[in-house]
Amino acid sequence: MENNKKIKVHIADDHQILIDGIVAVLKNEENIDVAGHSLNGRLVIDWLNENKADVLVLDINMPEVDGLEVLRYLKKNKLELPTIILSSYDDVKLVKEVLKMGADGFLAKKCAGENIVEAINSVYNGDQYFSNEVQKDLVAAAVGKTIRKKVHQDGVFSSSLTDRELEVLQLISIEMSTKEIAERLNISTSTVDTYRKNLLQKTKAKNSVGLAMYAVRNKLL
Amino acid sequence: MENNKKIKVHIADDHQILIDGIVAVLKNEENIDVAGHSLNGRLVIDWLNENKADVLVLDINMPEVDGLEVLRYLKKNKLELPTIILSSYDDVKLVKEVLKMGADGFLAKKCAGENIVEAINSVYNGDQYFSNEVQKDLVAAAVGKTIRKKVHQDGVFSSSLTDRELEVLQLISIEMSTKEIAERLNISTSTVDTYRKNLLQKTKAKNSVGLAMYAVRNKLL
DNA sequence: AATCTTATCCCTATTTTTAGGGAGTTGAAA
DNA sequence: TTTCAACTCCCTAAAAATAGGGATAAGATT
Structure with a gap:
């Protein structure tokens, strides 16, 4: 019940309806607190300058400043903030790109709302989380659970584009x-x-x- | 309170989270009943063959069978079902296309969940409904409230594309x-x-x- | 009845893209 | 120093796209 035990989550998506949905789902979780939400990347950065979050749930497609730019900002400023990417597509190529940019989880929007709870808990604990289908593809790409290490060690997942x-x-x-x-x-x-x-x-x-x-x-x- | 007075709504969107959000919002409305929901156009058509809805809330971007195809199906089968298009963008050109294809409302996803209640009531009553910005653009395009008539009468809004x-x-x-x-x-x-x-x-x-x-x-x- | 739109099809010819292959240079990393 | 990734260039040949032109039938509109 204590507030300081709750995982503070910030949600960024340009669709208000989707934010409403996630908030509704997370409202039932006792250990998660939606500390804030933003409709674009600029607002996320502004918010992070004033507040603290434990986990960031980040949409890629947003007007003005998109999710990728937020990731770049976090990286540049050495802000270690567990981040879950919300995406309309479970595109393996996109997964690779965002992993390279420091994201910790990847959740396809078509996944049921319940998965987001798992995802938040996972990345909060330093693990990574991927949507089912994405995970399947990643496994198919001959990688196990040490995805992050792979990424950072030998660039298996680094974007293939020069x-x-x-x-x-x-x-x-x-x-x-x-x-x-x-x-x-x-x-x-x-x-x-x-x-x-x-x-x-x-x-x-x-x-x-x-x-x-x-x-x-x-x-x- | 009577069930047969409720507006039966079917929601189609490939993002489960978004459906959850809309359902959550509509749960508070006494005169609206979410009779069903689908994750793609194929399921919408299947559902409509077995059930009856008063209003259809339809996403455009869906896998397999998209919203436009559902509209085509409705048109071809002369099913007069008030339909609200859910879209990520309030693109005037898209509005024109879907209007031409028989849609009655256009709601940008970035609009707050409350608007959907208005939208559903509007189209159920035979009116049309448009998101704020879309409406502005339509007005700017020198059209008043007789949008539908314009569309069907002289094709002002018909896209140049057949x-x-x-x-x-x-x-x-x-x-x-x-x-x-x-x-x-x-x-x-x-x-x-x-x-x-x-x-x-x-x-x-x-x-x-x-x-x-x-x-x-x-x-x- | 004349007109217009849409959808359909064909011909010729050029340009562009795609699909194989190979190969040299440079700079950085192991 | 060797290895490797990235960048660069070339050859051949087939497939696809682009650019002109014209044409017909069905339907709706005027």
Whole structure:
């Protein structure tokens, strides 16, 4: 019952309805206290400057300042705050990206509200938490429970995209042709072709549209 | 208090958490009864074949069968079911598209849960309901309260894209090639090519990536 | 009755993308 | 010092997309 024993949670999502839902679910939990909630990343950072949370539940897609930027901010300022990513997609590629950026959990929105309780308790205790399907995929990727270590030790999960590849991906996403990209980057079209091939392989996209959609999904633009 | 006076609502959204939130909000309303809920469009249609709802609250982005397809189904089967579109974005273009397809309300998810009560009552009474910002934009587009009539009378709001074009656009956006689309729609590749040309012209996109990005921007997926 | 929209299909030709392959340089890490 | 990742470039060939053009049938609208 004591307040100082409760896990203080901050929830960030641009959908008020979803926040309401999570709050409703967490209201039944005695050891969890929703200390605050924000509708975008800017508000999260502002809030964290004034208050303290034990766990952050963070949506990726938010206006103005999105979840990835909040993660970057936390990392840069060496704020060790257990963070669970809320996502509409249980995209393995996105999981990898956010893990690399310091997130500790990944919860697909389509998961029932009850899982969020588990997730919060897990990351609060220093563990990691992943949605079912995500976890399956991760396991399929031949990794056990030491995911974080893997990530930080040998970069198994680090985003497969190099700087240059990302650059090319971004230019593809703004409707540039190979020739245009080559001119823009002052490299030959052959080189751009190589990046295209690597991108298609790494993102498992079928064509340029798939590359652009990958960029959209993973907020790479 | 009588059950037969309650408005039977069916909620469709692929995020369980969001459904939980809406159910929690509607639980406090005496004249509204959440008769059912579904995680994708296929389940909505299945449910409607077995049950009756007075109002449908429908998310656009759902796996397998999305909200737009449900709207198409309702239209094709002449099912007059007041429908409120739940969307992550209050994109005017999307509003136009769904209005054209027979929706009666448009609620941005970022709106507080209370608005949904108003929205449900409105469409149940034959009126239309729109989120604040959407409404503003619609007014700005020089239209008053006879939106539906306008839509059905002179197509002021009809998107420049025809049904078939939209269909092709969506298939392009999921990385399908012209040949694949032709097979899926049982038309010739020449026809698909024609739609591609028209789409490129209408959306002012430079290539398929541009088309996909247009679809993303306008939430046509 | 004449017009317009939508959906359908075809032809030609060029440009772009995709799919294989290989290969050299550089800089950083082991 | 060797190894490795990243960046760069090239060759060949097939598949796909883009850019013009035109055409017909069904339906609704004027």
